[in-house]
Amino acid sequence: MSIDTVSSQRLREAMVDQLVADHEAKGLVMRPEVEAALRVVPRELYTPGVPLVEAYRSDSAVITKKRGDETVSSVSAPWLIAEMLDQAVDALDGGLAGRHVLEIGSGGYNASLLRELVGPSGSVTTVDIDPEVTERAVACLAAAGYSDVTVVCADAEQPVTSDRRFDLIIVTVGAWDVPPAWIAQLAEGGVLVAPVRTFGMTRSWALRRDGDRLVSSSDRLCGFVAMQGAGAHEVRYVDIAPGVHLRLDEGQQVDATSVGGLLALPREQAWAGASLPPRTVLADLDLWLAARLRDEVNEVVVLTAQQDAVDAGVVAPAWRFGTPAALHGGTFVYRSALRWSGDVFDVGACAHGPDAAVWAARMVAQMRAWVDAGEPSAVLSVLPAGTPDGDVPAGTVLDKRHSRMVLTFTPA
Numbered sequence: 044m045s046i047d048t049v050s051s052q053r054l055r056e057a058m059v060d061q062l063v064a065d066h067e068a069k070g071l072v073m074r075p076e077v078e079a080a081l082r083v084v085p086r087e088l089y090t091p092g093v094p095l096v097e098a099y100r101s102d103s104a105v106i107t108k109k110r111g112d113e114t115v116s117s118v119s120a121p122w123l124i125a126e127m128l129d130q131a132v133d134a135l136d137g138g139l140a141g142r143h144v145l146e147i148g149s150g151g152y153n154a155s156l157l158r159e160l161v162g163p164s165g166s167v168t169t170v171d172i173d174p175e176v177t178e179r180a181v182a183c184l185a186a187a188g189y190s191d192v193t194v195v196c197a198d199a200e201q202p203v204t205s206d207r208r209f210d211l212i213i214v215t216v217g218a219w220d221v222p223p224a225w226i227a228q229l230a231e232g233g234v235l236v237a238p239v240r241t242f243g244m245t246r247s248w249a250l251r252r253d254g255d256r257l258v259s260s261s262d263r264l265c266g267f268v269a270m271q272g273a274g275a276h277e278v279r280y281v282d283i284a285p286g287v288h289l290r291l292d293e294g295q296q297v298d299a300t301s302v303g304g305l306l307a308l309p310r311e312q313a314w315a316g317a318s319l320p321p322r323t324v325l326a327d328l329d330l331w332l333a334a335r336l337r338d339e340v341n342e343v344v345v346l347t348a349q350q351d352a353v354d355a356g357v358v359a360p361a362w363r364f365g366t367p368a369a370l371h372g373g374t375f376v377y378r379s380a381l382r383w384s385g386d387v388f389d390v391g392a393c394a395h396g397p398d399a400a401v402w403a404a405r406m407v408a409q410m411r412a413w414v415d416a417g418e419p420s421a422v423l424s425v426l427p428a429g430t431p432d433g434d435v436p437a438g439t440v441l442d443k444r445h446s447r448m449v450l451t452f453t454p455a
């Protein structure tokens with residue numbers, strides 16, 4: 044065995060040990076078959092030219108293609124790949140062995156893990172819109188010895204094959220909507236695992252097909268490069284201070300000059316008065332806040348910030364990559380960084396503007412309501428566009444191009 048092979052194996056074992064520990068810290072359990080696959084597939088063969096240590100970082104993606112400043116392709120971060128594969132195994136009764144899987148967004152690494160999971164009687168097809176990516180995936184898969192993965196170059200907004208149904212479609216690119224082709228290509232009872240943006244916040248949803256609709260069984264916080272092609276969806280950013288931005292959804296209108304000076308106004312801080320344990324999943328709280336505030340405020344937006352702006356105290360968001368925020372009548376309010384007291388924490392809100400105290404109090408009242416309701420998880424239902432209101436389950440409805448999405452919350 045060469046020194047490189049030995050260090051690759053050693054780094055791979057260390058990466059998986061770290062992933063297992065991170066899962067535990069989040070209150071998750073990694074599926075044994077997912078762990079076994081991660082221990083086998085040589086990730087460095089999908090990241091040529093990248094130092095071994097970088098290839099085996101558990102917490103970061105390896106960027107493989109940029110267009111200007113924008114990342115358009117990457118080998119996804121191992122923690123995220125592992126969590127999405129767990130979601131798939133959990134959602135498919137009996138796991139992945141013998142299943143037929145379509146992966147949307149290629150690279151080769153995840154396809155190899157899927158190949159390990161489905162075994163000899165299953166199949167894996169992977170599709171990417173970019174011929175450079177599919178060519179590289181074919182070469183990397185061959186180098187790693189996975190010659191039985193079908194690689195297709197196409198826009199996955201449209202059906203990849205006309206005559207096949209898959210048990211699992213796993214999407215590894217950020218989507219705003221669920222195109223009809225994804226549902227049509229799923230077997231009845233099949234599962235779609237896809238990063239879908241609702242209220243500007245992306246979660247990986249595991250969704251099971253039931254006729255013409257999908258209903259989720261789990262969601263995980265995540266971030267992905269954006270879909271290209273016919274399903275591309277515009278995301279705009281408005282700068283509100285150096286290094287501080289609002290992320291806007293398609294169709295949202297925010298006047299940059301009127302919000303530009305808001306952060307210079309005094310900050311009002313309010314707390315929910317909760318004592319939450321470290322493993323509380325706040326990704327669901329953020330969706331709850333967006334859904335509850337939508338009917339009360341002019342705009343629900345997402346606050347993002349550079350680390351420098353956070354360090355300088357310009358903003359104190361809960362998560363600098365995407366925190367729910369709202370604009371209403373010249374007041375700006377967002378979920379703030381946690382306040383720890385021993386080994387429990389409280390959640391709070393910061394607000395600036397004429398009605399800062401009122402809106403900080405309203406936002407924490409919604410946080411309190413979430414805690415009092417038993418910290419419910421979000422459930423996403425996806426129905427065809429045009430479904431009459433009477434056939435839509437009770438909840439917060441988001442109308443997209445192809446679908447009506449409904450968010451409901453069920454106690455954990």
Ligand SMILES: C[S@@+](CC[C@H](N)C(=O)[O-])C[C@H]1O[C@@H](n2cnc3c(N)ncnc32)[C@H](O)[C@@H]1O
Pocket residue numbers: 115116117118119146147148149150151152153154170171172173176197198199200215216267268269270271272273274
């Ligand atoms: C994060 S990468 C995929 C990572 C990969 N699954 C892995 O094994 O690490 C996302 C990919 O989605 C592709 N993509 C973007 N829009 C697409 C579309 N409409 N159809 C198919 N692929 C698309 C991009 O070209 C990019 O290569």
